[in-house]
Amino acid sequence: PKRIFSGIQPTGAIHLGNYLGAIAQWVKLQNNGEDMILSIADLHSMTIPHDSKKLSRNILEITATLLGCGIDPEKAILFQQSTVPEHTQMSWCLGCICTMPRLAHLPQYKEKSKDLKDIPLGLFIYPVLQAADILAYKATHVPVGEDQIQQIQLCQELARMFNSRFGQTFPIPHTLITGTDYARLRSLRDPAKKMSKSDTDPKSRICITDKPEDIVRNIKKSVTDCTSEVNYDIEQRPGVSNLISIHSFVTGKTVDEICKEAQNINTGQYKLLVADAVVEYLRPIQERISDYLSDQHYLMEVLKIGQEKASEISSSTWQEMQHKLGMTFNV
Ligand code: TYM
Structure with a gap:
């Protein structure tokens, strides 16, 4: 049977990269009736x-x-990682079969450790804990960004x-990536980079909870190129193409x-169109988020029920x- 697992870090506001690359996929899978754990x-x-x-x-x-964003705790299990101790217990055991050179090669570790003088051990073994997250539920599919x-x-x-050392235990999980550029939405300041929570420049991203005026400003100021035409070419024109991807997602147009x-419009005028469409798309989501935030007891209850099921x-x-x-x- 199919079982889907994914996760997200609670570090600051969620941006459009997280949403288009991961969360929107989760909502779709959930609404298709899949067995889903988040x-x-x-x-x-x-x-x-x-x-x-x-x-x-x-x-x-x-x-x-x-x-x-549409995750429904009646349909999906939504829980806080640290409230389920098996993740860390399993992580230790998996860490004992994982080698250090294997972890040192991972690009995310290289990227995140590059500006640190002292590298925390936790950063190094991060992917082992992530493997434990997935395997604790014997997940078969993991929807994530690139x-x-x-x-x-x-x-x-x-x-x-x-499995080979201790006997068949875990299914091998498949990665699920959205088939378009949504899997790697780019920074608005530098289209060579991905949109990221950790970018020090908040103008590089659109957060789900950004105010309309900030969304308009960030898209207006987004880095494109010297061509004024609006056409899609992710290699040659990644900046405009990234905006077209976002626009296509929020309007449902191809x-x-x-x-x-x-x-008949130039990229400057086009940016305003995209900004308006994004603001309109996010408006109802933002209203729902602020409603949920006004009831913290409900949110804690959701996490508690999720913890029990997980x-x-x-x-x-x-x-x-x-x-x-x-x-x-065995006695
Ligand atoms: P996190 O919190 O960095 O990101 C959450 C999800 O958003 C996706 N994403 C993007 N997708 C497209 N374009 C972008 N610019 C972009 N930026 C982020 C990420 O790929 C991710 O799917 N290690 C994970 C959290 C995690 C996890 C897990 C995921 C913990 N345990 C087990 C899967 C399975 C992380 O840091 O995601």
Whole structure:
């Protein structure tokens, strides 16, 4: 049977990259009736120095945001990673079959450690915990953006290694990527980079909860190129193409339709069109998010129910794993 697992870090506001690359896929899969488990990866958000005064607030905000985007706790299991101890327990055991050179090669580690003088151990073993997240539920599919592909590959390798050493236990999870540029939405300031929560320039992204005037300003100021025409060419013209992708997503129009309609306007005028469409698309989502945020007890209740449902599955996987590893007694 198919089982879908994914996760998101509770670090600051969710941006359009997270939404188009991951969350919108999750909502679609959920509404197709798939068995879906979503984790708010608070343990992962500690791998770089974090603000302990903000974390719990961020967890509730991301919960409200996911609900506002259409995640339905009746249909999907939504929970906070650290409330299910099996993730860290399994992570230790998986860490014992993973090698250091394998982790050192991962691009996300290289990227995130490059500006740090002292590298936390947690940052290094981050992908092992991510593998435990997925394997705790014996997930078969993992819908993520392109930046997560290598991490999921590590998870696949660890699952194979575990199975071959200790006996068939885990299905090998498949990565699910949206088939378009949504899987790697680009920064508005530098289309060579992906849109990212950690970019120091907030003008590089559109957050789901940004005010309309900020959305308009950031799109207006987005970096494109010297050609004034609106046409789609992700290689030669990544800046405009990124805007066309966003526009296509929020209006449901195809890239061809959009380019045809924009034949007689220049990129400057086109940016205003895109900005308006994004503001309109986000308006109802933002209203729902602020409604959810006004009821923190409800949000905590959602996470508690999610924790109970998630624990039921992960505790049974952990028991099996303990047994396979020889940690239990057969008397
Ligand atoms: P995180 O919180 O960085 O991002 C959440 C999701 O958003 C996707 N994403 C993007 N997609 C398209 N374009 C972009 N510019 C863009 N930026 C981010 C990410 O690919 C991701 O799918 N390690 C994970 C969280 C995690 C997880 C897991 C995921 C923890 N455990 C288990 C899958 C399975 C992360 O940091 O995502």
